Amino acid sequence: MPLTLTDACETRVHVQDDFDLKKIFECGQCFRWNPEPDGSYIGVAMGKAARIRRDGDDVIISGTASDWANIWSDYFDMGRDYRALRESVCIDDYMRAASDFGAGIRILNQDRWETLCSFIISQCNNIPRIKKIVETMCTCFGQETELSGKTFYTFPDAGTIARLEERDLSPLRCGYRAPYILAAARAVDSGKLDLEALSKSDAASAKRTLMSMRGIGEKVANCVILFSLRIGSAFPIDVWMKKAIAQHYPDGFDPEVFGENAGLAQQYMFYYQRSGMAN
DNA sequence: AAACAGGCCTAAA
DNA sequence: TTTAGGCCTGTT
Numbered sequence: 191m192p193l194t195l196t197d198a199c200e201t202r203v204h205v206q207d208d209f210d211l212k213k214i215f216e217c218g219q220c221f222r223w224n225p226e227p228d229g230s231y232i233g234v235a236m237g238k239a240a241r242i243r244r245d246g247d248d249v250i251i252s253g254t255a256s257d258w259a260n261i262w263s264d265y266f267d268m269g270r271d272y273r274a275l276r277e278s279v280c281i282d283d284y285m286r287a288a289s290d291f292g293a294g295i296r297i298l299n300q301d302r303w304e305t306l307c308s309f310i311i312s313q314c315n316n317i318p319r320i321k322k323i324v325e326t327m328c329t330c331f332g333q334e335t336e337l338s339g340k341t342f343y344t345f346p347d348a349g350t351i352a353r354l355e356e357r358d359l360s361p362l363r364c365g366y367r368a369p370y371i372l373a374a375a376r377a378v379d380s381g382k383l384d385l386e387a388l389s390k391s392d393a394a395s396a397k398r399t400l401m402s403m404r405g406i407g408e409k410v411a412n413c414v415i416l417f418s419l420r421i422g423s424a425f426p427i428d429v430w431m432k433k434a435i436a437q438h439y440p441d442g443f444d445p446e447v448f449g450e451n452a453g454l455a456q457q458y459m460f461y462y463q464r465s466g467m468a469n
Numbered sequence: 470a471a472a473c474a475g476g477c478c479t480a481a482a
Numbered sequence: 483t484t485t486a487g488g489c490c491t492g493t494t
Contacts, residue, residue, distance in 0.1 A: 315492090365490025405478085477489090
């Protein structure tokens, strides 16, 4: 009998804190995780393809225990207590309802360059098309990686994209965003834009630096800051958030009321608003 | 078929 | 400092 080498390795983790895969992957922060018929999710992140699912109080993820310890634990932000964080943003009845509804969301610590590039692509696009463009970019320029005998593609690194010309990006069909992508890739590759350094700075200066790049405005900058620079005070405002604020805070609203947890409050508001349950 | 989609840029008040 | 219109492309 042949040995079964595929799927040989899964790691089971007991999780007591908020951790809802559907909410984590569908609250708008990432573009490369997709649901499977059995309720698991398959995605590619941090240079690896993975499958993850829940089993009661446990989370089961492909890979070794050290993959979990070295990669996924941080990716899923397991170092923070989301039940406590969730309580901290309940400043009124509306936020209580929004955070109850969104309980289980976690803010991923994603790759900085991938996040920057993905949210440049996101501008004035809907989610299916964002995902399609990102996926095409990975199959064209990423590296092969395997999971259960299937081939997946990693997100291409900035250096790879930096060496391309605009015409090389035409298969992506990303329109006017192509030059923005190239400019960002070249800035990251050359070190002119040092995202790791930005992660050690404050929200205001990170935002200023990001917005000095062509094609990066306030919304994209805030998404990058929140979803990859680990600065929790960032508060991205898109069309859904504008609706939420107009409906629930007609007299004005300052995200600073949430302090360092404004970004998580934003995720609850966004997810609640988009669900249609907030009305 | 015209309008719109998880913004950004520029020009003009 | 705020506002309108254009922008690639795909979908409705």
